[in-house]
Amino acid sequence: MPARILVGVTGGIAAYKVPELVRLLRRAGHSVRCVTTAAAEAFVTPLVLQTLSGEPVRSRLLDPGEEGQIDHIALADWADLYLVAPTTANCLAKLSHGLADDMVSTVALATRAPLLLAPAMNVNMWAHPATRENVSRLRERGASFVGPEVGELACGWEGEGRMSEPAAIAAAAELALGTRSLAGECVLVTAGGTRERVDAVRFLGNRSSGKMGYAVAAEAARRGADVVLVSAPSHLATPAGVRRVDVESAAEMRAAVLRELRDASIVVKAAAVADFRPSAPAQRKLKKEDLPEGAGLSLDLERTPDILAEVCRAEGERVVVGFAAESHDVVEAAQRKLARKGCDLLVANDISSPATGFDADENQVVFVWPGGQVEELPVLPKSGVAAQLFDRVEKLREARH
Numbered sequence: 001m002p003a004r005i006l007v008g009v010t011g012g013i014a015a016y017k018v019p020e021l022v023r024l025l026r027r028a029g030h031s032v033r034c035v036t037t038a039a040a041e042a043f044v045t046p047l048v049l050q051t052l053s054g055e056p057v058r059s060r061l062l063d064p065g066e067e068g069q070i071d072h073i074a075l076a077d078w079a080d081l082y083l084v085a086p087t088t089a090n091c092l093a094k095l096s097h098g099l100a101d102d103m104v105s106t107v108a109l110a111t112r113a114p115l116l117l118a119p120a121m122n123v124n125m126w127a128h129p130a131t132r133e134n135v136s137r138l139r140e141r142g143a144s145f146v147g148p149e150v151g152e153l154a155c156g157w158e159g160e161g162r163m164s165e166p167a168a169i170a171a172a173a174e175l176a177l178g179t180r181s182l183a184g185e186c187v188l189v190t191a192g193g194t195r196e197r198v199d200a201v202r203f204l205g206n207r208s209s210g211k212m213g214y215a216v217a218a219e220a221a222r223r224g225a226d227v228v229l230v231s232a233p234s235h236l237a238t239p240a241g242v243r244r245v246d247v248e249s250a251a252e253m254r255a256a257v258l259r260e261l262r263d264a265s266i267v268v269k270a271a272a273v274a275d276f277r278p279s280a281p282a283q284r285k286l287k288k289e290d291l292p293e294g295a296g297l298s299l300d301l302e303r304t305p306d307i308l309a310e311v312c313r314a315e316g317e318r319v320v321v322g323f324a325a326e327s328h329d330v331v332e333a334a335q336r337k338l339a340r341k342g343c344d345l346l347v348a349n350d351i352s353s354p355a356t357g358f359d360a361d362e363n364q365v366v367f368v369w370p371g372g373q374v375e376e377l378p379v380l381p382k383s384g385v386a387a388q389l390f391d392r393v394e395k396l397r398e399a400r401h
């Protein structure tokens with residue numbers, strides 16, 4: 001949902017990344033306005049921020065001209081979210097003590113919007129007991145934090161203090177703005193393609209990237225749920241606000257899912273779990289020298305456990321959603337799978353199209369319901385599919401309460 005995001009910029013070197021952040025927030029449909037400290041202007045010009053936000057930038061608190069254009073209280077009232085990026089050590093100190101001697105800190109005191117801070121500073125400044133105290137005080141008061149990350153710092157030091165990347169801050173902003181419609185729910189999501197060991201170095205895998213499951217986890221977190229993501233190997237970053245449990249094989253995924261299942265009120269199984277695995281994986285690497293040239297090698301495969309069916313059989317009122325990746329007769333195959341497993345909703349997708357299948361950013365899915373009804377969705381970004389999915393799941397949860 002489009003929101004009004006006020007971005008406070010303070011005087012850290014990472015301020016040069018704020019134009020990209022503003023661009024991402026605008027691209028997501030939000031209205032953005034910027035306020036800066038005097039120090040921030042040494043690192044990013046108001047003109048850049050004004051051009052990218054499409055709104056005048058306010059930096060001087062006591063400037064009659066600026067105040068006449070839009071007064072600082074009106075700005076504080078305008079915001080649905082107040083995001084300060086980067087947040088300097090100095091700014092953290094001011095906010096924690098309630099000082100109000102510049103534009104950024106005064107608006108922080110005046111606004112009733114949630115506060116999201118993206119600190120960035122030298123590793124020793126971040127570790128300093130004064131900063132630690134300021135951070136805990138702000139957290140206790142309900143401020144959210146994104147970062148800082150560990151890495152190479154502009155000052156030449158290495159360690160915790162780097163501002164999170166603009167994309168991660170934009171995702172945290174979505175989370176902070178979230179609808180809270182799944183608050184109190186515990187959502188268990190599986191994602192990615194499992195790997196089944198052949199020998200010490202090889203595995204049988206599949207082409208799942210995990211993008212769909214990660215989008216589902218991100219959407220659940222955005223709606224305020226406690227989210228656990230059981231993930232087969234994936235290069236994707238853990239979505240903001242999500243607890244991730246890494247697994248490799250179908251057996252490990254089953255163990256992790258059953259461990260987490262007790263607390264889950266909603267389960268979405270988007271992982272591509274191997275159906276078969278080598279029945280006797282070799283402990284050591286299989287060597288080609290051990291076979292005569294041109295000879296074949298057969299692998300004996302066995303069925304892996306059916307995690308979805310097991311989850312559906314488990315006791316509880318939880319809503320269970322399965323995914324089916326099909327290359328032909330998509331709806332019929334999904335209807336058979338739904339009947340076999342007994343889940344509440346099956347999301348079927350046709351993986352034969354490169355634009356919407358594995359590793360794509362978009363997906364075209366069909367919701368298949370237990371009564372036999374079928375809902376065909378248009379091509380949507382995977383985040384859009386996840387939103388549609390939770391709109392349905394929320395109705396199912398309401399019906400069960």
Ligand SMILES: Cc1cc2nc3c(=O)[nH]c(=O)nc-3n(C[C@H](O)[C@H](O)[C@H](O)COP(=O)(O)O)c2cc1C
Pocket residue numbers: 009010011012013014037038039040087088089090091102120121122125
């Ligand atoms: C080149 C340079 C880079 C700086 N980078 C940071 C930084 O990343 N984080 C920080 O807390 N302070 C940094 N400072 C110090 C702040 O600019 C200084 O504390 C300033 O008073 C902050 O003002 P503000 O919080 O009102 O924006 C830097 C200073 C210089 C000269």
